[in-house]
Amino acid sequence: MEKITPASAVSVQNLVKQYGNLSAVDHMSFDVSAGTCFGSLGPNGAGKTTLIRILSGLIKPSSGQAWVKGIDISKYPEIVRRHIGVVSQAMTTDLDLTGRENLDIYARYFNTEKKMRTRRIVELLERIGLTDRADDLVATYSGGMRRRLEIARGLIHRPSILFLDEPTIGLDPQSRRVVWELLQEFRQDEELTIFLTTHYMDEADILCEQIAIIDHGKVVVLDTPEGLKKNIPGENIIDVTIEHKKEILSTENQTELPHIDMLTSKLSGFTFVQDVSQKKLETRSSLIALQIYVTNGVASIPVLMNQFQTWGYQVHTIGLKQASLEDVFIHYTGKSIRKEEGQKVNFFIGAGVPRKMG
Ligand SMILES: Nc1ncnc2c1ncn2[C@@H]1O[C@H](COP(=O)(O)OP(=O)(O)OP(=O)(O)O)[C@@H](O)[C@H]1O
Ligand SMILES: [Mg+2]
Structure with a gap:
């Protein structure tokens, strides 16, 4: 069954992902309009990464359906992957390669012709402010630089939807703001739909037009940031x-x-x-x-x-x-998201060395 809903960049119906008795994603349903930024906001273990992994075709749902650009993700993951970029929660750029090499390897994966590839890489490096460091090893980059490189990598094949799993986790406040500005610029210039997960209230508030508060695999409430605050x-x-x-x-x-x-x-x-x-x-x-x-x-x-x-x-x-989004979260879930935040361990230790322990 194909779903022809061109206005919906992402559409999810009754989506479930079961791990034994645990419902990591528990009957989620929502739509993401094309060209908007949608945030899935929730504490540790809420199901944010599982949801992104299903939507980007990495894992199959136990039941329910998900469409990306109207294409059934379970049936046509390869086609969907051409339309999407993914920036995962853990840093995955190769530390032993330069920034430029990291981008080039990824671009080759999409069979981009050499001249086009080179032009796109030069353009992206400029946009993310890494032209001067492009030929240095990623191992020498700061966490913020590495994150920017990962965003550029996710956009190398000009996808129309960018999925980001906790894009600013572990970054210092200034680097977080740089990432936010970058996402806002890319969104406008590349006509992107952005789907991000976060457990930062301010991030969801600043970037997203729609926020789904998720907890224990369920969408507890979905609205605009203003609507969420107004409706409590x-x-x-x-x-x-x-x-x-x-x-x-x-x-x-x-x-x-x-x-x-x-x-x-x-x-x-x-x-x-x-x-x-x-x-x-x-x-x-x-x-x-x-x-x-x-x-x-x-x-x-x-x-x-x-x-x-x-x-x-x-x-x-x-x-x-x-009322703030934090109050909204407490109102709907009965707990503070910040408490969960505190349990999260920063996984940038030293220059670009990833140690995820969250
Ligand atoms: N492969 C797996 N096998 C078993 N359980 C899993 C698996 N992947 C995730 N889970 C469980 O599913 C739940 C949701 O996990 P998920 O990683 O999606 O949460 P999250 O919202 O991304 O959390 P975090 O903020 O810590 O990244 C958790 O209880 C987790 O332990
Ligand atoms: Mg996660």
Whole structure:
């Protein structure tokens, strides 16, 4: 069955990838419009790489279907591969070759004629700012330089869709911004559709028109960054950290503490409270961190302070903020993506030496 949907660069229906009992991709369905940037945002183990591996024809789905440019990826992976570029999560450029040689080897794979190949390589090296270093070994490149080279390699055959798996992981803030600018420029100049995975909120916010928040292999929610922020309840968020006074006086009475569900239900009794979610804290178990979505902003703070006092809680911190993508993530998954971020080990150690341990 072919799917003729030229406006959709990528289309996924009920996609599943099963590893034993684990659903790495669990009935995902979505469409990516041509010429847009689509972000799949999720923590470690959410299924981001598995999804990209299916869409780029590296692994077969257990069930469901995926089309790239209207072509069934399971049936015609070779054809699909001509239309797509892939920048994988781990660095895969050859350290023992120069930047130019890395690009040339890849271009030969696509049977590009020599003159065309040379011209494209010169053009790309210029675009990624590596003309001066083109004939140095990649082993001497920084992580950011190597990442830029990998992006150029993914574009060598002028694909119309570029898949990037965590394109800026492990890069310093300045190199990350350089990669973002590069992707925005390439997208415009080469009429690219970009499909990227990330666990960086700012990256998804800056680059993507559509963001799918994924967790445990499922698309939890899909919308524009603005839509995601707007659709979480309440106009403002109160971030509060509280501790029950009994807990402060004695750590032996844990079972007597008011249950968190009871606290949530009590808070929900206020007309200005639209929703309450709990952030998991690892540092001290007696601390409770809540996000309270309210409609009346700063006016709710004294009311809540009083109420927590009455219920026997000491308020450690309380603050008001506008919704961010991080709040959206907590709202839909009940956990912070940053906690997962911290577990990720930087895999750029020294000049261009890849050691992925994440
Ligand atoms: N070949 C495999 N065999 C068994 N389990 C696998 C395999 N590949 C992935 N998984 C599991 O599938 C789940 C999703 O993995 P995946 O690599 O897609 O996550 P991810 O979102 O890319 O995570 P990360 O942010 O760490 O890169 C994980 O629980 C992982 O352990
Ligand atoms: Mg991954």
